[in-house]
Amino acid sequence: xRLKKLTIQVPEELLERATAASGVGITPTIxxxxxxxxxxxxxxxxxxxxxxxxxHVKLAELRED
Numbered sequence: 001x002r003l004k005k006l007t008i009q010v011p012e013e014l015l016e017r018a019t020a021a022s023g024v025g026i027t028p029t030i031x032x033x034x035x036x037x038x039x040x041x042x043x044x045x046x047x048x049x050x051x052x053x054x055x056h057v058k059l060a061e062l063r064e065d
Contacts, residue, residue, distance in 0.1 A: 008030075015026065022029040 015029075018033065019026060019029045022032060024032075
């Protein structure tokens with residue numbers, strides 16, 4: 001994995017709240033925030049499928065295990 005070094009400006013209060021909420025330092029907090037934002041695109045795609053995928057599952061068959 002290649003890494004890219006960044007210089008960013010964020011409001012001090014936001015950074016303090018984010019690091020307090022994550023319980024880790026600045027770099028891991030920023031990474032986790034970016035991971036969550038990247039994942040939100042996948043969640044949006046799944047939400048668009050709502051009501052379009054048909055499941056045919058019988059409750060009795062699930063309970064057989």
